[in-house]
Amino acid sequence: xxxxxxxxxxxxxxxxxPVAASNGVxxxxxxxxxxxxxxxxxxxxxxxxxxxxxxxVTDDIVGLMERRPGRAWWIGLSVSVALLALGAGAAWHTMTxxxxxxxxxxxxxxxxxxxxxxxxxxxxxxxxxxxxILYLFNQKWRTSINRSAEAMTLxxxxxxxxxxxxxxxxxxxxxWILPYFNERGTxxxxxxxxxxxxxxxxxxxxxxxAVFWYMGLLPDLATARDRVxxxxxxxxxxxxxxxxxxxxxxxSRYETLYMILAALATPLVLSVHSIVSFDFxxxxxxxxxxxxxxxxxxxxxxxxGFAMVLTLMIVARKVMSLERYITIQHLENMAKVTLLTxxxxxxxxxxxxxxxxxxxSPWEQAMLINRSMGPYAWAYWTMVTCNALVPQLFWFRKxxxxxxxxxxxxxxVNVGMWFERFVIIVTSLHRDFLPSxxxxxxxxxxxxxxxxxxxxxxxxxxxxxxxxxxxISMSEVKGVIDYAKH
Numbered sequence: 001x002x003x004x005x006x007x008x009x010x011x012x013x014x015x016x017x018p019v020a021a022s023n024g025v026x027x028x029x030x031x032x033x034x035x036x037x038x039x040x041x042x043x044x045x046x047x048x049x050x051x052x053x054x055x056x057v058t059d060d061i062v063g064l065m066e067r068r069p070g071r072a073w074w075i076g077l078s079v080s081v082a083l084l085a086l087g088a089g090a091a092w093h094t095m096t097x098x099x100x101x102x103x104x105x106x107x108x109x110x111x112x113x114x115x116x117x118x119x120x121x122x123x124x125x126x127x128x129x130x131x132x133i134l135y136l137f138n139q140k141w142r143t144s145i146n147r148s149a150e151a152m153t154l155x156x157x158x159x160x161x162x163x164x165x166x167x168x169x170x171x172x173x174x175x176w177i178l179p180y181f182n183e184r185g186t187x188x189x190x191x192x193x194x195x196x197x198x199x200x201x202x203x204x205x206x207x208x209x210a211v212f213w214y215m216g217l218l219p220d221l222a223t224a225r226d227r228v229x230x231x232x233x234x235x236x237x238x239x240x241x242x243x244x245x246x247x248x249x250x251x252s253r254y255e256t257l258y259m260i261l262a263a264l265a266t267p268l269v270l271s272v273h274s275i276v277s278f279d280f281x282x283x284x285x286x287x288x289x290x291x292x293x294x295x296x297x298x299x300x301x302x303x304x305g306f307a308m309v310l311t312l313m314i315v316a317r318k319v320m321s322l323e324r325y326i327t328i329q330h331l332e333n334m335a336k337v338t339l340l341t342x343x344x345x346x347x348x349x350x351x352x353x354x355x356x357x358x359x360x361s362p363w364e365q366a367m368l369i370n371r372s373m374g375p376y377a378w379a380y381w382t383m384v385t386c387n388a389l390v391p392q393l394f395w396f397r398k399x400x401x402x403x404x405x406x407x408x409x410x411x412x413v414n415v416g417m418w419f420e421r422f423v424i425i426v427t428s429l430h431r432d433f434l435p436s437x438x439x440x441x442x443x444x445x446x447x448x449x450x451x452x453x454x455x456x457x458x459x460x461x462x463x464x465x466x467x468x469x470x471x472i473s474m475s476e477v478k479g480v481i482d483y484a485k486h
Contacts, residue, residue, distance in 0.1 A: 045329045047141055047480045052324060054478045061220075061474050062227045064320055069467055072319045080459035087453005090446045091166060099169050101446040107439035108429045112447040113163040114279075115421040116454060119304070120160035121202065121276055122297075122417065125269055126305025127153025128209055131216070132265040135258075141333050143476040144325045148316065148466070149309050150213040155461045156308075157206045159454045164198070166450070194278035201275040205268045212261045218244050218254065219475040273301040280424065286367040287428035290355070296348040300417060303341035303387070307413035310334050314407045316466060325472050328401050335400040338413065342391030345420075349388055363433070371427045375440065379419050380427070386416020 052060070094101050104111055127149040134142040165171045177199055179189050189196050222244035225237035244250060277297035280288035310331065317326040356364040371380045390412050399405045431438045465471070 048325055048477060049327055050324045052481055057474050057478050058223055058227065061470050061472055062224055064471065065224060066228060073463060076459065077463050080456045080463060083452045083456025084460050086449050087456055090449035090453060093446060094166055095171055099167065101444060103442050103444045103447065105439050107432060107437050108426060108441040110425050110429065111441050112443045112451065113167045115425055116451055117160050117163040118276060118421045119418050120156045121273065122301035122304045123308045124153040124156035125273060125301035126309045128265050128269050129302050131212060132262040133269065135262045136266060140480045141330055143480050144330055144472055145309065145313055147473045148312060148471055151462065151465045152309060152312060153209045154213060155458050157202065159458050162454060194275060194282055197275050198279065201272045205272045208265045208268060212265055215258055215261060216473060218242060220470040220473060223474055224470065270298055273297045285428050286363040292348060292351055299341050299344040300420065303338060303345055304414060304417035306334050306338045307410040310406055310410035314403055316471065325477060331406055332400045335394045335406055339391050339394040342387060346388040349384065367428060370431050371423060376427045380423050383416050383419040383423050386412045387420060
């Protein structure tokens with residue numbers, strides 16, 4: 001590429017830009033921007049639209065944190081808090097009365113509680129996938145969405161933890177599951193139980209994800225520390241940024257640690273939901289006793305997680321005017337991943353049906369017939385429609401780049417994935433080996449309120465996150481603002 005001569009080079013306009021010095025004190029340095037924009041490559045689309053400079057990125061994101069929230073944010077927070085209060089009241093009623101307030105019976109001992117637990121754990125998988133795996137593969141399109149996806153992971157895992165604790169019946173004895181030295185003689189936890197390893201895997205996943213999320217926040221918290229006007233916020237961000245000074249040594253150590261955490265978090269994407277699937281695969285219940293469950297659960301988790309990320313990002317980019325940073329290209333890439341994982345889930349459905357008849361097992365065949373033609377057939381076909389058929393619309397580029405279509409399909413995918421967990425759990429239990437013990441299950445009002453409360457908790461925490469933290473990783477976005485420029 002030919003270098004421009006001094007006569008051809010455009011005269012640059014100069015304006016001041018606050019810059020964090022090595023001692024953490026903001027100074028002012030000149031910022032140059034050319035009046036003529038560089039040409040854009042015809043081979044790839046820009047990841048940041050509008051020819052934003054590094055200073056513009058800081059102004060846009062920090063400005064979101066300083067501005068008063070709009071009416072849409074307050075309405076969303078009010079509805080979320082109301083749902084949270086409703087769920088908290090139902091949870092308190094369950095703890096004080098017992099799980100007899102739920103619709104469980106001797107045959108169906110797991111239902112809404114474990115369905116919601118597996119659903120929320122699956123939602124949390126997309127954050128680690130986007131942040132860790134795509135980072136290791138140097139996928140630059142992740143930079144505008146990884147921060148929100150990581151926060152979504154932490155919030156979803158917190159929502160998931162509610163249901164096993166409530167299902168214990170005595171939540172105040174939750175510490176009994178911890179393998180610590182105690183005074184109860186030889187009474188120890190059952191290390192052979194996949195339920196125990198659920199706790200170990202999920203707590204590890206939560207810890208690594210929280211550290212990974214917070215490490216990524218440090219450069220942006222330091223930027224906010226040097227730019228916000230409020231003294232209270234400046235003090236909070238100063239404490240949270242751990243004395244970040246932006247020196248070369250700091251950046252070098254940060255990037256090394258970030259890479260290590262990404263490498264540690266990547267196996268968790270495969271291990272956590274695989275261990276969750278062992279809750280079912282190690283049993284002898286028809287519909288659960290299958291070796292396909294671990295990869296099937298992992299693909300389904302990433303599938304539902306990306307659908308939730310799409311839902312949140314589409315709403316956030318509209319309400320917070322982030323169209324420059326969360327572009328159609330970002331949405332299309334996430335739609336492609338949704339299509340891929342949705343196709344894997346569809347293959348798993350076909351494999352289950354094939355193996356039921358190929359194995360010649362009357363129990364597996366009866367299970368499949370009961371799911372597709374029994375009293376819960378409506379839930380089964382809702383699952384198949386939303387998870388197997390709906391994502392195939394993403395084969396069409398025009399639909400992958402239509403925001404209303406993507407939003408609609410992502411919501412349907414989440415509905416279908418919830419019903420998938422319901423079908424796997426309830427339809428495998430309500431008709432077991434003995435017809436004399438067959439029973440139907442229907443959720444009670446208490447269970448429905450707890451489910452709504454978990455959504456209230458999720459959206460309340462997410463709305464608070466986008467209000468007080470940088471919703472987009474400024475430090476990473478600044479590295480891709482020239483992605484498609486010559």
